[in-house]
Amino acid sequence: MIDVDLGDQPAVLAAGRGLQARSPVVRFFSPTELGLVAAARLNEDFGLGGNSLRTVTLLKDKSAMRNHLADLGLSPVRFRVVHSARELTAFLTELGGPGIVKPLDFGGSADVHRVDGPHRAAEIWSRVEAAGRERMLVEEFLTGYEVSVEGFSTDGLHTVVAITDKLLGTGFVEVGHSVPASVDEHVRAAIAELTARLLDAVGLVEGPSHTEIMITADGLRIIESHNRAGGDNIPELVRLACGVDLVRAAVAVPLGLEPWEKELPAPLGGAAIRFLSAEPGVVTDIALPTEGLEGVTLGVKARPGMVIPPVTWSADRVCGDVIAVGRDAVEAVARAEAAVARIRIRTSPVA
CATH class of the missing domain: 3.30.470.20 (ATP-grasp fold, B domain)
Structure with missing residues (x-):
């Protein structure tokens, strides 16, 4: 075992390359957000396959993914990267409505703020600076019903394994999830189609994915996506409700230890x-x-x-x-x- 700080990208890469030099590695994996880019870089360095560094970087960097989706005209959401209270004020003035400010590359609902208008920009930016951040992504505030999509991909083909309801508590911190989501078949089919288009657009070819989508009055809008299984014990809910072990499949399928059954088993119930x-x-x-x-x-x-x-x-x-x-x-x-x-x-x- 090698003990390394996943937040130290150079150290992770050095450890991975050292490991490969001592004993050839078939594939590098990361079950957590912090190691995804490093695993992709190592797989690319050694020609081990898997998702490309470009794909993983697009999913990791929220602004890069927003720009990519905007270029494709997929799931339009107004956004901007801002570096100051003045820039935040200017965007909110153009927006003419509330916005949401979030880090470009972090999860767990950390440092996420709703901004009701330009008059609150300075207050919110003071919180951003207090957290030690110098730039943030600001987007139009989407209203509606939010779900997450738990997917699995093999050879560039995507299976929606489950759609998950989420319950928010204070701020944007999640206090609960349930599977399957309470959406009708028409909405479920539309969510599956949009998710597949997104994963095709970023070039995802294998493994689990966790995509957050808002069901708005103007249609479905992508919030963000990740090439990993969801957090908050969502994979366990999927296993209990659907009979599919996404954590096991994330390693076993790419290594050829188990096949991916594209026909999902009959649902077991709810979780x-x-x-x-x-x-x-x-x-x-x-x-x-x-x-x-x-x-x-x-x-x-x-x-x-x-x-x-x-x-x-x-x-x-x-x-x-x-x-x-x-x-x-x-x-x-x-x-x-x-x-x-x-x-x-x-x-x-x-x-």
Whole structure:
């Protein structure tokens, strides 16, 4: 095992090249966002196949993907990269409506801000600078119903394995997901078609993908996409509801260890996750239900003495989660939320 900081791109590349020199590697993989570009670069350096560096970079850089989609006329969204409060003000003035400011290359809903108009640009930019950022992507604020698309590609052919509902909490931090999404067959078919067009446009040829789409009054709009399985235990929900193990397939299929069955198995039912929360402070007591947990798995991580931070991005959800299955997503959600309502995590202010 080689211990290396995935956030240090040169160190990851050096470690990968050193490993290849000692013992030939068949393929480099990364299950996490931080290692995707490095894995693609190493695969390209050694001619190992997989998704190209260009493809992975397009998906990693939100502004690059927006520019690429704009050039193709696919899923039009007004956007701009800004470097100052003045530039943010100018774009919002042109936009004539609310915008959303986000980092170009980060996930987990970190440093994402809604801006209601030019009058709030200076306030929001002060937060951007406080986070140590010098440039941000600002887009028109899309309103509607957001879903994610869990896909898998082989030889450039794309399969939509599942469409996932998401539930937002404070700000843009997700507090839950459920599979399958509550969309009708017409919308489901349109989502699958748009996802395939997107993945073709960026040149994705293999492996899992996680694409976020907003269903708006003006049609479907792509928010972003990634050449990895979704976070937040979404692959586990897909496995429970659909019988497809995307994490296993991500490695086994490209290596030829298992075939990819393009005909998906019959759905098993529904699955849902709800993340636990507590008042910020030090955990003093935890009370968990012991009965009435049919189809429910408790993943409580909070412990007495643990410090619970305010939730500003996904990594702040440190209390744990509840995963439930049911005959359909409605029953799974009901079971998960009923369990959450019976969990008590008490805190006291940090001294």
